[in-house]
Amino acid sequence: MSIKRAQKEEQLFREISQLYQQASLDDARLRDVFVNRVTLSPDKGLCTVYFYTVKGVEHFDSLLHIMKLYKPSLRKAIASRIRSRYTPELIFRYDENFDKEIRIEQLIDKVSKEQK
Numbered sequence: 001m002s003i004k005r006a007q008k009e010e011q012l013f014r015e016i017s018q019l020y021q022q023a024s025l026d027d028a029r030l031r032d033v034f035v036n037r038v039t040l041s042p043d044k045g046l047c048t049v050y051f052y053t054v055k056g057v058e059h060f061d062s063l064l065h066i067m068k069l070y071k072p073s074l075r076k077a078i079a080s081r082i083r084s085r086y087t088p089e090l091i092f093r094y095d096e097n098f099d100k101e102i103r104i105e106q107l108i109d110k111v112s113k114e115q116k
Contacts, residue, residue, distance in 0.1 A: 050095035
């Protein structure tokens with residue numbers, strides 16, 4: 001990954017996190033969903049925003065239609081905050097990697113307890 005792309009991802013993550021936090025203050029249903037990470041496509045035209053909630057993927061799916069309502073205003077705010085020729089299209093996804101990490105940690109803990 002190029003340094004510029006990594007820097008742009010970091011900048012997008014900060015801005016989207018801040019903007020989403022403000023939106024969640026306006027809409028209480030979104031308070032338990034958090035921006036976990038952001039990835040850019042190689043051409044920087046698509047920005048995938050990964051969200052996480054402790055309530056799981058079903059809860060995220062039930063809120064996705066509400067989150068999509070904020071997409072145009074979120075994209076406009078990003079365009080005004082980040083100096084760039086183009087503002088990437090936003091795609092919202094549930095971050096399954098976090099769940100996988102938790103499961104792996106639980107398995108490691110279980111194995112270490114069994115060895116003791």
